[in-house]
Amino acid sequence: MKLPQHIHCIGIGGIGVSGIAKLLNALGVRVSGSDATISPITDELVSLGIKVGIGHDATHLPKEAEMVIFSEAVPSENVERMEASQRGIPVLSAAEFLGAYTADKRTIAISGTNGKSTTTAMLGSILVAAGMDPTVILGSSLSTFPLGNVRVGKSDIVVLEADEYRAKYLNYHPEMIVLTNIEEDHLDFFADLADIVETFDQYLGNLRPGGTVILNADDMVSAHELHAEGTVSTYGIVQEADYQAKQVVASAGAQQFELHTKEALLAACTLRVPGRFNIANALAAATAAHKLGVSPTVISDALASFPGIWRRFEIVGEHNGATIVSDYGHHPTAIRVTVSAAREFFPHRRIVLVFQPHQHNRTAKLFDDFVAALHSPDIALVSDIYHVTGREETKEVTAKGLAEAAGRPEAVFYSGTLEETQKMAEKIMLPGDVVIVMGAGTIDEVARGLVVASRGVGRVGE
DSSP, rough: OOOOSEEEEEEETTTHEEEEEEEEHHHOOOEEEEESSHHHHHHHHHHHOOOEEOOEEEGGGGOOOOEEOOOOOOOOTTTHHHHHHHHOOOOHHHHHHHHHHHHTTTEEEEESSSSHHHHHHHHHHHHHTOOOEEEEEEEOOBBTTTTTSEESSSSSEEOOOOOOOOGGGGGOSOOOOOOOOOOOOOOSSSSHHHHHHHHHHHHHHTTTTTTTEEEEOOOHHHHSSOOSSSSSEEESSSSOOOOEEEEEEEETEEEEEEEEEEEEEEEEEEEOOOOOHHHHHHHHHHHHHHHTOOOOOHHHHHHHTTOOOOOSSSSEEEEEEEEEEEEEEHHHHHHHHHHHHHHSSSSOOEHHHEEOBHHHHHHHHHHHHHHHHHHHHSEEEEEEOOOTTTTTSSOOOOOHHHHHHHHHHTTTEHHHHSSHHHHHHHOOTTOOOEEEEEEETTHHHHHHHHHTTTTTTTTTTT
């Protein structure tokens, strides 16, 4: 793809579009952008020399802009999108742009309901360690990447996190698809699980001729309900697979497993990140890397040094002797497996969940599953539901109703606003607790606020 000289990015403060902006900037494209609010991400972009307008206004679109890229969260009536269309400037969604950008590259796309970001970061780290110099486009941030959510490599390999929301991954035509799992989610877009599976099948049909699909044998949906073309390799912990984790041992602060093929033991692996789900993520990344020709020793060493990514079981500090963890999870399964991981990494400690439901529609559609998940921690606080601008919403469900439906009045509490939630958490937590602050919205403010408050500085909203 021949890149224009100047590209304007709308919604530049989001994790996805900011990564594109950093990539373009590093490639020598002049980048400008806009976002609704100032944030650490917009501050970082400004520090890189990118001009960022706050708020959305037609005047933010430079006269010299030759292309506009917008976040899928930005509606069609956005004034900058409309201004670009009136001027005849090409306007592409983030996924449309990435599809065009990666069309002539060796693209490895990581998809699935859970684990995409971590698997993408793990595989990118392994390929970097192997000297393959990939570009990595990540829906989170990795401390070992100088730009956080993107790494700009010189080879033609691109490791891309391919999101299923609004079927964005249909814009990509990879040579390798790594699929972590498939569950019901994004039901404001998909009708049901069958619709999700059908769309994943369409996506697998985008695989380039001679390409490879890597599937999770432990996920019954992706293992048995998809129609994958090309070469298929499987990985698993429980079910027999082409690449298998055996002798899994989880302990405080680390977990180990042996990586086997059907023919032989490849390597002994250690992870510094908790949870069986992260062993599955590591297996997915290891399988992809091995199929790309990386040696087992490099795979094992890279996994052993993998630090984890931003807001995926990220230990952000302490509050009066309690360990504070920030996590992006916002699906019932994510709650269950994250609490389980905490119990393995921190045995004999009380687990407190501080959860912000993400979007009214998702909460309503998965209500019973969320209720069941709230039985996983010892104590749970449920803050007000995070409203997602531009998505279909229903006000028939409330955070208070969700907390009450759990039927644990002694352990599950409605906690209100973020400021009220932080105050309640401070009163409830005890020294030695592991406090998991969880959700995809603004709840991370509470995690950071608890750490700051322990130093006597203040809380959210102050």
